[in-house]
């Protein structure tokens with residue numbers, strides 16, 4: 633029986649021409665980094681009207697690290713964001729505050745070999761999604777993978793994004809993953825021509841590979 637393909641998010645967009653080319657591929661989610669220390673920081677590179685012109689059906693995700701709720705809300709209004717992805721030490725209470733008003737919240741966790749799922753428990757009921765990224769020097773965008781088999785033991789119902797160094801060479805493995813709760817795949821630094829700009833042809837190849845129909849084992 634065919635298995636549902638995870639949704640696809642492309643993150644780290646800033647350069648307008650690249651944004652248009654990637655949007656034409658119809659990813660399910662597009663991500664924008666609002667963390668000033670990131671090389672992909674949106675800064676003055678994009679405006680709310682550019683994001684408003686994106687094709688209907690693409691959900692816009694703002695990525696934040698330890699940012700104040702009011703600052704996040706201002707960005708959500710300015711850029712018409714549908715979801716926020718939180719990569720710092722945001723508390724369950726802050727996640728809950730942000731959800732009020734209909735915004736969806738993705739809480740990211742950095743995964744190392746000793747990852748303990750118990751740290752997610754306080755967030756249950758206060759987030760819409762989790763995101764699992766690789767532990768590294770930066771709060772995100774490190775371009776490295778973790779052992780995805782850790783997620784075979786995922787014990788919760790909350791759907792999650794899988795992130796961290798995903799690249800074209802992983803396509804077949806990703807397509808054949810049967811992980812409980814896997815909702816979306818997050819593509820970022822491994823598809824860049826430069827920080828903030830993506831290689832649309834490479835992404836097109838990845839989309840094609842990921843969306844190949846596959847059978848349940």
Ligand SMILES: O=C(O)c1ccccc1N[C@@H]1O[C@H](COP(=O)(O)O)[C@@H](O)[C@H]1O
Nearest residue numbers: 643670772773774775795796797820821
């Ligand atoms: O991409 C960044 O610069 C970034 C900075 C701060 C927080 C999150 C960031 N990106 C997110 O990191 C993951 C993994 O990206 P990569 O594939 O390892 O490059 C992804 O969810 C991005 O949204």
